[in-house]
Amino acid sequence: MASGSKKAKQESTFEDSYSRLEGILEKLESDDCSLEETIKLYEEGLALTRYCYDKLNNAELRIKEISRNSKGDIELKEHK
Amino acid sequence: MNGILPEILTVSELNAQIRELIEENFRVVNIAGEISNFKLHVQSGHYYFTIKDQSSQISAVMWKSRNSTLLFTPEDGMQVIIKGRVTVYPARGNYQVEVWEIKPQGAGELQLRFEQLKQRLYEEGLFDESIKKPIPAFPENVVLITSGTGAVLHDFIRITERRYPMMNLFIYPVNVQGISAASTMIDALHETETASKRGKLPKIDIIVIARGGGSIEDLWPFNDEKLARAINSCKIPIVSAVGHEVDFTICDFASDLRAPTPSAAAEIITPDTKELIENLDKFSYFSRSFVQSKTVNLRNSIREIEKSYYFNRPKDLVYNFYQSVDDISRRIEKCTNEKISSLKNQVKNYGKTLHHVSPETNLRKGYAIVKKRVDIDEMRLQFDFDKIVTRASQLRKNEEVELQFHDSKKKAKIE
Numbered sequence: 001m002a003s004g005s006k007k008a009k010q011e012s013t014f015e016d017s018y019s020r021l022e023g024i025l026e027k028l029e030s031d032d033c034s035l036e037e038t039i040k041l042y043e044e045g046l047a048l049t050r051y052c053y054d055k056l057n058n059a060e061l062r063i064k065e066i067s068r069n070s071k072g073d074i075e076l077k078e079h080k
Numbered sequence: 081m082n083g084i085l086p087e088i089l090t091v092s093e094l095n096a097q098i099r100e101l102i103e104e105n106f107r108v109v110n111i112a113g114e115i116s117n118f119k120l121h122v123q124s125g126h127y128y129f130t131i132k133d134q135s136s137q138i139s140a141v142m143w144k145s146r147n148s149t150l151l152f153t154p155e156d157g158m159q160v161i162i163k164g165r166v167t168v169y170p171a172r173g174n175y176q177v178e179v180w181e182i183k184p185q186g187a188g189e190l191q192l193r194f195e196q197l198k199q200r201l202y203e204e205g206l207f208d209e210s211i212k213k214p215i216p217a218f219p220e221n222v223v224l225i226t227s228g229t230g231a232v233l234h235d236f237i238r239i240t241e242r243r244y245p246m247m248n249l250f251i252y253p254v255n256v257q258g259i260s261a262a263s264t265m266i267d268a269l270h271e272t273e274t275a276s277k278r279g280k281l282p283k284i285d286i287i288v289i290a291r292g293g294g295s296i297e298d299l300w301p302f303n304d305e306k307l308a309r310a311i312n313s314c315k316i317p318i319v320s321a322v323g324h325e326v327d328f329t330i331c332d333f334a335s336d337l338r339a340p341t342p343s344a345a346a347e348i349i350t351p352d353t354k355e356l357i358e359n360l361d362k363f364s365y366f367s368r369s370f371v372q373s374k375t376v377n378l379r380n381s382i383r384e385i386e387k388s389y390y391f392n393r394p395k396d397l398v399y400n401f402y403q404s405v406d407d408i409s410r411r412i413e414k415c416t417n418e419k420i421s422s423l424k425n426q427v428k429n430y431g432k433t434l435h436h437v438s439p440e441t442n443l444r445k446g447y448a449i450v451k452k453r454v455d456i457d458e459m460r461l462q463f464d465f466d467k468i469v470t471r472a473s474q475l476r477k478n479e480e481v482e483l484q485f486h487d488s489k490k491k492a493k494i495e
Contacts, residue, residue: 014246015218018356021363028370035378042371049360056353056360059245063237066223066252066272066281074275079237079251 014055017048024048092170099168102175106166111138111177112185115158129154131162131177139176140164146180152193159185190296194303197330201305206312207333213317215337219285219349221248223316225268226290228253232342236290239343244350250281256291261301265289266310273314284316286349289331290342293324302329311335321345443486450475451482 024045027033033041063079089097113131120127125144130137140162142150154160163181168174184192201207222240226232233251240247252272254264269289275281289311291302301307302322311318311334320335321342332338339345385391435441439449451466452475466482469475479494 015216018218021360025363025366028367033374035374038371038374042367045363045367049364052360053357055246056357059353061237061241061245062248064248064250065228066250066268066275068271074271074280076250076281 014052017052021045021048021052091173095168095170095173098175099170102166102168108163108165109177111162111164113138113160113162115154115160115182116156118154118156120153127154127179131160139174140179141176142179142182150182151190152184152196154182161185190300190303194296194330197303197305197308198333201308201330201334206308211312213336215317215319215349216285218351219244219247221250221282221284222349223250223252223272223281223284223287224290225252225254225265225272225287226342227256227292230292232290232292235343236288236346239346240350243347243352243354245353247350248282250284255301257294257298257301262304262307265301266304266307269310269314269318273316276316286319287314287316288319288321288339288342288345288349289335290321290345291323292342293327299323299327299329302331304330307331308334319345319349440486443484449484451484452479 024041028038028041028045064076065079067075067077069075111131113133116130116132116137118127118129125147127142127147129140129142131140132138142164161183162177162179163183164177164179166175167178169176205211224233224236226236228251237249240249250272252268254268255261256265269287272281272284272287276284289302291299299322302320308330311320311331317337318335319337319339320329320332321339321344322329322331323341325340325344328338337348339348439447443449450469452469454467469481475481475494477494481492481494483490483492
């Protein structure tokens with residue numbers, strides 16, 4: 001399960017990316033943003049949207065069932 | 081009995097007979113009344129109280145063996161229907177109702193117990209808004225504690241799959257009904273928390289406790305005090321989704337969030353992918369238009385600056401100089417022309433005047449010019465051989481002169 005938690009950590013960027021996008025939009029909307037900054041934010045936003053689109057479009061719900069073995073330890077198995 | 085002395089009874093014998101009579105005749109009674117003077121005997125666990133109406137009362141006892149199955153604690157003033165029998169306590173010669181069941185009038189007994197537990201836990205602060213944990217907006221790992229079979233699980237999977245397939249769903253099958261239900265759910269909560277902490281499960285963002293609709297008896301395990309405390313002490317945010325919209329359980333109050341139904345819980349905990357994609361579309365559109373409008377605005381403002389008075393002043397100055405140079409040159413031209421033409425006129429006039437006074441004109445009138453040869457001495461002074469004679473005394477006898485008329489010259493000799 002160690003690999004599972006590591007994987008989860010790597011993938012935890014969707015929320016970060018998404019909230020970063022909201023932050024970028026807010027900054028773009030504000031007037032005190034230089035042209036260089038605007039272009040930089042735009043490029044960053046573009047990359048983030050591509051990442052988020054990719055995540056959302058390719059996601060597939062992963063379902064596992066938790067059970068207890070004879071020793072009382074937790075075991076995970078595929079659902080159905 | 082003739083001639084026989086009346087039978088003498090001992091107190092015990094009388095009480096025994098009364099007891100037999102009463103207990104024989106009131107083997108099962110149902111009494112409506114109000115509980116008063118309620119006492120719980122701490123050591124024995126028996127309940128002692130009085131049942132009364134406006135004008136009469138009767139003692140009552142409920143043994144521990146009976147009252148332990150009671151779902152609520154009787155209170156003074158409670159309107160109840162009691163089932164039991166009438167017994168006599170021979171030692172004191174009094175009678176009382178031995179209570180088997182107490183049913184609250186109006187609200188059901190489970191309802192009553194529910195209200196009492198709710199009140200108690202509420203006062204303890206178990207339901208305080210301030211201790212509720214926020215529910216993450218983008219859950220990655222969700223544990224669903226519910227029955228391993230049935231519509232709840234199916235609907236929950238269907239909805240989360242549609243709305244937010246980026247999620248990992250862990251199903252923890254438990255009993256959601258019957259005696260063992262509460263303890264298996266408590267166990268599932270503990271196990272989930274421990275496994276998440278030890279890395280046997282990934283970091284769990286939300287635990288959902290769910291069960292479909294049912295009667296208050298069916299939902300009763302969710303009103304378990306131990307379950308409420310387990311929920312309360314769990315570090316992972318818990319969403320409770322028990323029964324239908326109208327059903328409220330202690331589990332709902334103790335959880336960090338109550339969902340009206342299991343399906344509603346599936347919707348509440350998941351962002352909608354369709355909406356997220358729409359937002360991304362909007363973001364792409366807006367950010368592009370922001371950048372565009374920014375560059376357009378900047379371009380316009382550069383043009384504005386370019387057109388501004390101060391920015392154009394040097395040009396203006398040059399133009400002004402052009403203009404004044406033009407002006408000056410025009411004026412110079414004008415002055416010069418005027419001067420020239422005035423001079424021309426003057427010359428013309430002089431010419432006319434000169435014409436009038438010219439020798440030529442006079443000659444035509446009949447005048448003649450007398451010239452004589454110049455002496456050598458005089459030649460040094462003037463280069464003309466001829467000298468105009470202006471006085472008669474200048475001429476000597478026999479001197480040759482030249483007479484000039486307007487058409488020609490003639491020689492003459494002075495007498």
